[in-house]
Amino acid sequence: MGTEQQFKRITTKALNLLKQKGIKITALTAYDFITAKILDEAGIDLILVGDSLSNVFQGNDTTLPVTMDEMIYHTKAVTKGVSRAMVMVDMPFMSYQLGVDEGFRNAGRIMKETSASGVKLEGGERVAETVRKITEAGIPVMGHIGLTPQSIHVFGSYRERGRDKEEAKEILKDAKILEEAGAFALVLEKIPSSLAKQVTEMVKIPTVGIGAGLYCDGQILVSPDMLGLNVDFHPRFVRYYAHLADVVSNAVKKYIDDVRQTKFPTEEESY
Numbered sequence: 277m278g279t280e281q282q283f284k285r286i287t288t289k290a291l292n293l294l295k296q297k298g299i300k301i302t303a304l305t306a307y308d309f310i311t312a313k314i315l316d317e318a319g320i321d322l323i324l325v326g327d328s329l330s331n332v333f334q335g336n337d338t339t340l341p342v343t344m345d346e347m348i349y350h351t352k353a354v355t356k357g358v359s360r361a362m363v364m365v366d367m368p369f370m371s372y373q374l375g376v377d378e379g380f381r382n383a384g385r386i387m388k389e390t391s392a393s394g395v396k397l398e399g400g401e402r403v404a405e406t407v408r409k410i411t412e413a414g415i416p417v418m419g420h421i422g423l424t425p426q427s428i429h430v431f432g433s434y435r436e437r438g439r440d441k442e443e444a445k446e447i448l449k450d451a452k453i454l455e456e457a458g459a460f461a462l463v464l465e466k467i468p469s470s471l472a473k474q475v476t477e478m479v480k481i482p483t484v485g486i487g488a489g490l491y492c493d494g495q496i497l498v499s500p501d502m503l504g505l506n507v508d509f510h511p512r513f514v515r516y517y518a519h520l521a522d523v524v525s526n527a528v529k530k531y532i533d534d535v536r537q538t539k540f541p542t543e544e545e546s547y
């Protein structure tokens with residue numbers, strides 16, 4: 277079922293209502309105006325300007341290098357293409373880890389400069405005070421727990437989190453702490469679906485999963501992954517909904533042929 281008729285503009289309240297009604301929340305990432313416009317017009321509920329920008333747009337191995345200025349630059353382009361979806365922005369690595377005030381200032385800067393509707397930050401208990409301060413200032417905050425890619429050098433790999441009892445307990449505790457600190461939603465990344473189900477049933481705020489199974493209140497994927505553009509990266513939680521790398525490659529090959537054989541441009545395509 278679509279949510280287009282029910283909500284003219286997606287807000288934190290709308291997402292909460294979707295959870296209460298058991299209607300799944302749909303979310304994808306975008307980093308540019310044209311993609312954001314297509315996603316929005318197709319009826320997506322939430323667009324995340326993810327720090328995956330660092331991987332899929334900038335070609336880095338991790339999300340660590342992307343900066344505040346770069347996140348703001350891309351978010352400005354995204355928000356111009358969106359009239360309905362809620363646009364959230366990842367706070368990049370080291371924009372909130374230095375302390376509550378630094379995180380608060382940077383969240384405020386994102387809101388002032390981009391027209392986005394809120395920020396997302398990674399971590400549980402250790403970022404709770406920052407989440408509290410940002411939300412108290414009227415800025416919606418999305419939490420992100422489970423596999424948190426900004427901590428890749430602590431984890432040592434991108435394997436799923438929460439498999440063992442201790443880690444699962446910590447994830448449950450972090451979810452509760454983030455809810456109490458004021459987060460309006462949680463991203464659950466790469467955790468067992470049974471654990472995601474427990475979190476989803478425990479908290480009143482919506483959960484949006486990536487590699488976290490079917491029981492979350494919604495799903496998010498990285499757009500270039502699900503569109504089959506980023507074909508070097510294919511973990512099992514990514515389903516291809518298109519094979520755009522092939523489409524683009526074939527179009528470019530056809531263009532090269534046409535230009536070489538003087539089939540492009542024709543009279544009608546000339547002045």
Ligand code: KIV
Nearest residue numbers: 305326327328463486
């Ligand atoms: O950066 C990102 O794209 C994300 C999603 C994977 C949730 O955080």
